[in-house]
Amino acid sequence: MKNIDIPDGVEKIGQSAFSGCPLESINIPNTVKKIERYAFLSHRITTLEIPSSVETIEDQAFASNKKFRYLKNLILNEGLKIIGKDAFKSCLIEEVVIPSSLTFLDKNAFNDNMDSEKNVIKVKVYTYNKEHLKFEQSKHHEIILKDVNLENLKTEIEKAKTIKNFDKYIYSDENIKSDFDKILKDCEEALNNPISQKNIDILTKALSESLSKLNGVKPSNPEEKPEDELITTLIDPKTNISVSGKRLLDFILVVEKINGEDFLAFKGKDVSIFDISFVNKITNEKVKIKDGDYTVSIPREKGKTVNKVYYIDKKGNLEEKTFTQNEKSIIFKTGHFSMYAVEYKKGNNEKDKIIDKDKVIDKNKTNKKLPKTNISSNSILVPTLLGIASIIIKRKNISN
Numbered sequence: 001m002k003n004i005d006i007p008d009g010v011e012k013i014g015q016s017a018f019s020g021c022p023l024e025s026i027n028i029p030n031t032v033k034k035i036e037r038y039a040f041l042s043h044r045i046t047t048l049e050i051p052s053s054v055e056t057i058e059d060q061a062f063a064s065n066k067k068f069r070y071l072k073n074l075i076l077n078e079g080l081k082i083i084g085k086d087a088f089k090s091c092l093i094e095e096v097v098i099p100s101s102l103t104f105l106d107k108n109a110f111n112d113n114m115d116s117e118k119n120v121i122k123v124k125v126y127t128y129n130k131e132h133l134k135f136e137q138s139k140h141h142e143i144i145l146k147d148v149n150l151e152n153l154k155t156e157i158e159k160a161k162t163i164k165n166f167d168k169y170i171y172s173d174e175n176i177k178s179d180f181d182k183i184l185k186d187c188e189e190a191l192n193n194p195i196s197q198k199n200i201d202i203l204t205k206a207l208s209e210s211l212s213k214l215n216g217v218k219p220s221n222p223e224e225k226p227e228d229e230l231i232t233t234l235i236d237p238k239t240n241i242s243v244s245g246k247r248l249l250d251f252i253l254v255v256e257k258i259n260g261e262d263f264l265a266f267k268g269k270d271v272s273i274f275d276i277s278f279v280n281k282i283t284n285e286k287v288k289i290k291d292g293d294y295t296v297s298i299p300r301e302k303g304k305t306v307n308k309v310y311y312i313d314k315k316g317n318l319e320e321k322t323f324t325q326n327e328k329s330i331i332f333k334t335g336h337f338s339m340y341a342v343e344y345k346k347g348n349n350e351k352d353k354i355i356d357k358d359k360v361i362d363k364n365k366t367n368k369k370l371p372k373t374n375i376s377s378n379s380i381l382v383p384t385l386l387g388i389a390s391i392i393i394k395r396k397n398i399s400n
Contacts, residue, residue, distance in 0.1 A: 002044075006032065013039045015058075024070075028054070035061045037084070044070045052079035059106075063089035069114060076102075078195060083109045092116065095124040097146070098132065100195040107138035128196050148194040153187060156207045160184045163211065164282060171216030180210045234278075241274060243337075245294035251278040251287065258339060265318060270344040273312070274298065276337045291335045298330045304344040306330050312339040 005027040006013065012034045018026075019041040026040070030051045037058040042065045050057070054077075063086050064071060071091035078099040085106040093113050098105065110123040123141040127133075132143055160180070163169050169177065187203045194200055233244040234253035241255045258273040260266045266273075276296070280287050300306065309332050311319040318341070323332035330342055 012036065015039065016041065018043070037061060042068070044068060046070050047073040049075040050077060050080060052077040054080055056082045057084060057087045059084040060086045060089060062087060064091055066090050066112070078199065085109065086111050088113070093123055094121060095126065097126045097196065100127070100129040102132065105135050107136045108140060110141045113140070128194055146197070148197050148200055150191060150194065150200060153191060153200055153204045156204050156211070157184065157187055157191065160207060160211060163214065167218040168214045168216045171218055172214045176213055176215065180214060183207050183210045239274065240299050241276065242297045243276065243294055245292055247290060247292065250281055251289060252281055254279055263316065266341065266343070270304070270346055271341050272301070273339055273341045275339045289337065294334050296332055296334055296340070298342060300325055300328060300330050301344065306342055307345040308343045310341040310343070312341055314338065
């Protein structure tokens, strides 16, 4: 038996499974997680690739007989974590790149390897992970930190970031944009923590291909975009002020509270002033949104009644707005944004009213009830005056 394909679905190649078999090639599926000790002892494989699913290679799993050394080319993929003692003993491996995922490398993993001239050598073990320099020193191999060329990836990332501000990205299919955003994120993470040159090259190519797939074309009438018909509500977290309307998907609501004393028109009044604006989600730059039909909701101060709502233009002129209010909010419509003022009533708020059983009576009214009688003082006054008048008339008749 010289060649073998391990079936898909196999997760473990057991101890001594193919020990002593003069195998020249093997195909290990991407389902195998563990290769146990002596699994391929005394093989005759010249090139071997370990798939990314394999996490552990145990002792002497691919060791060769000293008389029959064949393994020269070894490819270890990301995902591998452990390489045991004498795992690749007595081979012809001169150099190998270990994956950044590796957490343990036995000091005798590459014991007794020779070069093409049959001289025992110290295997050059290349890595992109600085932590691997902390592995136990070995007389059989030396760990060499390898630099990763990131220039091509940096170039592609800059291209990707720039294109996000253009129609080709903005009007692309949402699924294409989503794939593009994910690849860009992976590339940015790899830039900060490169795994290997191979991984960097793969990501660079993927980002380049994703860029080429962007197919956005600005419609002749951008107003007809379906998403523009959706009503979006933006909320400012500091003030809980909200704005609802169309074409707000790309923006963030920003509200600043302004000192009312800066405006002579509001001197001595109970007023709250808010500067309402928007910034672009991507660039974080302040933008002027298109005039439209927007609904603004401002939290109402507890215990107060709103008297008026004003729009304040850039020159400080006031424009009174029609509004409604409930226990929690003040709501009004507007077509543009700048500063808005909420003026509360003075001396006529909820605290100026008293409750008598089920009736609400204003303190400022003069029609008071007499104590205990529950009868209005005016209702007693009328018959009393009529009585006095009748007595005066009778006396006049007697005198005549």
